[in-house]
Amino acid sequence: MTACDVIIEIEQLSLVLPEKQSQKYNLRSVTLTEYTKLNTFLMKTYWRSLEELQDPKALRIQEAREEAKQKSLLYKSEGGNGGNSRRDFLRTLGFSLAAASIVASCKRPVEKAIPYLVKPEDITPGKANYYASSYYDAGDYCSVVIKVRDGRPIKIEGNELSPISQSGTSARVQASILNLYDGARYKGPENLSKKITWGDADIEIPKALKEISEAGGRTVLLTQTVISPSTRKLIQQFMESYPGSEWIQYDANSSSGMLAANMRNFGQRAIPDYRFDKAKVVVSFAADFLGTWLSPVEYTKQYTAARKLDDGQRDMLRHYQIESHLSLTGSNADVRFPVKPSEEAGIILALYNAIAAKTGAEQFSGAESAVDVSSLADELLSAKGKSIVISGSNDENVQLLVNAINKLLGNYGQTVLWDSALLTRQGLDREMTQLNADILAGKLDGLLVWGVNPVYDQANGQELEAAIRKLKLSVSFAERKDETARACQYILPEPNYLESWNDLEPKMGLYSLAQPTIAPLFDSRSVQESLLTWSGTAMTYGDFIKSVWESDYYSKQSDYNDFRLFWNYTLQKGVFETPSSADISYSDEGLSVAVTKLPESQSGTEVVLYESIALGNGKYANNPWLQELPDPIAKISWDNYASVPVAYAEEKGLVNESVITVNGLELPVFIQPGQAKDTIAVALGYGRVYAGKVGDEVGKNMYAYVSEENGSRKYRIDNATVEVVAEATFPLALSQTHHSMEGRPIVRESNLDEYLLKPDAGNELHEEHEKHHATLYKEIEFKGHHWGMAIDLNSCTGCGNCAISCQAENNVQVIGKEQVRNRRIMHWIRVDRYYSGDPANPTVSHQPVMCQHCDNAPCENVCPVAATPHSAEGLNQMAYNRCVGTKYCINNCPYRVRRFNWFQYVNNDKFDYNANNDLGRMVLNPDVTVRSRGVVEKCSMCVQRIQEKKQEAKLGGRMIEDGEIKTACQQSCPGNAIVFGDLKNPESKISKLFKDKRNYHLLEELHTLPSVGYLTKVRNKA
């Protein structure tokens, strides 16, 4: 066959192929061998949005048009008089010239240099210190290392020594550094909005507490789950000094049902230790364990470890997800069943019965299952003792049934352990419900609120607020503005966790310490110190912890024979483990009753209220980094929205940004592939009204619809009334189609069985492209280093931690909803999400994309001012002070990773986020330039970290070790999906991964020679 024949052949093929598939390839450029493989390869189509699936060509034209429009729209256009004329241009030009000449003719300002009077021994100006500490809030625990530069905490890293989070963090933990510099924090103690001193509070409040106690009244200390052993101790002490006082723990996103079930089955008010790394089969009923459920960082570490293939492993965990709303966990599942939430109990019961039938246990009759579970039961049974069944339901009866299944499967003691049970959620909802009723009924006299916000997250928030205002004594310990604090008489602000001491016991026998990394910025005092003072112990909380550790934990170890040594080393490491084992036996108490009280399947529309990845329970709604983090699945930021199924949208004629009402509440619509039939999903944590400048009135508060069922909170609306609001639209910051790579084949994947037969399954094109690497130019020779990065698509769950970590490290600015809509989001690393298959239940792929640092970079040779050349170490450099903003590089980058500063995002009232005030700017990394308006920026592969480690090596006169340099995205990745290293070093991990058969490069047919490689995603479908 001649070359001419091939072209003809290919052209014929392009006529035969469906249009949307032929779009993906420039068929004229494929080679003969490729052509032979084309048919099989083209079977799979990837799409980013439904529009793309339906008509990719039209979408692409529309996107291009939209993009061109947004690029020309320099100034915000409002009320139709936007746009800019030639006169505007000349005016701006003239002004800039005049301003520039005036500024240039001025003398430089005199700068002062103020040294220390007495230099602290451990601080070297210009060098960062790292302190181990711990993050704990709303049930999320993470052991962290705080980077402190010249006295300012500026970055959070994962603590590698922690057996729980193992150097991983979540997006919320990464963003928590910004909470320290939040302008909405209370500046000092207040009584009814009037400033008071701590001395005043220490006289007035104990007096009021005593009066209540002596009159036989009732005071409640309402907290979130407290996992600090020292704090638990001093709370007991406090309650003893004021008889009649009570302590209630309340979790807004609770695990009350699980706790109640475990109390029955095991006598433990705790949650067992799930070990996903030991499991072969995981069946999850709507438990988002990779995103928000219990301990997602830990579970992600374990889950990805059980699915790694890069080190010769030949076995993988298989993951089934049964859920209604496409969660982060569901998007990673091998097999996913979209079902209505009310059907879940029936399926769990059927699964129980199927397993019971084979193991000879008692079976129960009940509702029919919506899914055939017989093969699932067989698979679970064949992996006896190596499986996990979990449910995200907050219903005690459902959890009793799940426990029974795990018992039948012999998982207790194998994959579900009681040795080090999880303690991060201990709130029992019925206690809070009772308290709520008591407050309304006037049966309460005093309320001390710490770390929770019931006025916001209880359904009857407004009534509750009014009732709290009438209490004899109400004290809030809130760190920052919140709705409940607003209703309280006293606001006694607590310091940020980065400013305070603490000890934590997230799991039984696993302890961790938190230490202050900065002196308190405001006039705050730790709650523990207040409670100690009010119960008559004059002691700081730091000293109290030390005394507790000396008496309780020092004796539990034998490594150090002096308490001071033990304390200092533990503080340095941040974590302390004592061997713990528990002999806990299972009793099937209540199972036969529970199966009769399971939630019944409903016929109407059900609304799922889920916890969002970014905002959680909404406590940190004023954090602009979290608000701007696109949802991992929907890719929407700055709002919550109603996810509706594709079929429903078609039936009702809805499109994205249409408006519907759910039980009277107006919500914008987002059509979510994979959303189960007759269900709608809306995120919790939005709609704060008193959170601060950034967080107020963003989205709608769905906690108003959280009801109660079987004694625990029900995150679901049954039989919801849904109506379409005709012709109404609500703009959403939807970025799923932004930065599109024009439908080229980006994700490569295969299934485990194919992979085992042929390691390059799904990646056949790579070898083909490698053969065609030929160039007329001289190949670049790297003399010392050649930095590269490998991303394992099998380990990336799409959680978004890297985006925030990068944002904190590289001073990436927040631009707000409108600019995100204008496709100008500044994140240097974006996690692309691709769908494939049936829109009703698609297969999902996540792919982080940052600058690929091509050795043959298209952006470099179009820059007219040489602002983006290649470095001797293979980095694609960006010199901001040289860039004149032509944006040629952006247009020529096939990966769409370059970002343009359309505006001055720092010190600009139009962008009133953290970079617009001195407090918020304290978070900036002094080692990275803050970019100004008019320049292009992009991922630098954390060059400041490379330089820092190179300097260390040079000072030590040694070579750089493999793995010594870690980029920000890599360091805290909970899935260990990112590897960075030196490609020049043949022994390095990155070099080995680049030789892996699964490795490929994005758009490698363009011969851009990227320094970033991707390992194909291998699924484990049956």
Added chain:
Amino acid sequence: MFAEEQHGLIDGHSHDDIKRGERFFKGLLPFNFKGQSCVSCHNLVATDTLNWNPSAMAIAIKYADRDFESFKASIEEPVGNKLTVVHAGINIGEEDLKTVKAYLDNMAMVGPKPIKPSINNLLIFLFFGMLITWALLELIFFRRIKYRIIPVIVLLGSLGYQGKVISEEAIKLGRSQGYAPDQPIKFSHKVHAGENGIDCKYCHHTAESSKSAGIPAMNLCMNCHVLIREGTNSGKFEIAKIVNAVENKEPVEWVRLHNLPDHVFFSHAIHVGVAKLDCQKCHGPVEEMNLMRQNADLSMGWCVNCHRETDVKFKENGYYESFAKMHEEMEIGDLASVKAEDIGANDCMRCHY
């Protein structure tokens, strides 16, 4: 009434007293002191060389809150050895001395006189501008001069001069080579590093390990000055400022000399700790400077040139073993030396990120 207004009091002193005090200070009203006056030693305006004696302003501030007796004592019966010698023989009446104190008190209150900027260069520039105008008018309209070459030469010469001035000034924009501002303490590197031979890195001790060389903390000064309370040149006045700062916890606000732009990341550790460069290579003969001044222009061209010329410690430092091929070339003699540029020191992202 008119008289009263003229003799009105300012902060307890009359205008006349202040005026009279100023005349004494400046030597217009002489008093008996070896033909000298106060201003001979205590300068009123900033100078570009180091005057060891405290300036009028520094004295004014120091004695503003103190009574006349202590002021008088410091002049007539000083404690320090140096002051005893130089003030010996001062003979000024008490009433006259009070006017001097009044003058100084007033100075402390209103601040020093602003320095008039020199406008010579601007005048010359404008003069040449006028020459250009004249030459053009002559060439086009007047045509009085027979030899047309004369206005042409004037025109070209003037344009040339202006072009030179403009380009020089433009290059210098934002640079401050030779910048030597007055510092709050008359600290002399010549005395410390030159005459007493103290190693640079004794005070700037983080230069080898951190990107910042570090301005020594006041407690480091006190290592020596806890004993040395009087200098040969400056007497007690300057050293007392250190003690004062430490005792009253008032940090000293030095005027920063070397201001790199914010988008430049420079590390002392690499240059001092790894490349083992002498401090003088960039900072000039610091050991000869009484008043510290910026030696180099700190331009990018200056950085880049040095990187082109300077050898890397290629064999000595184990880090460079990563550059295996270059080592081989060195072994066989293909490569004589490795300059900083050869290993990427002039890449953008070495300094700009």
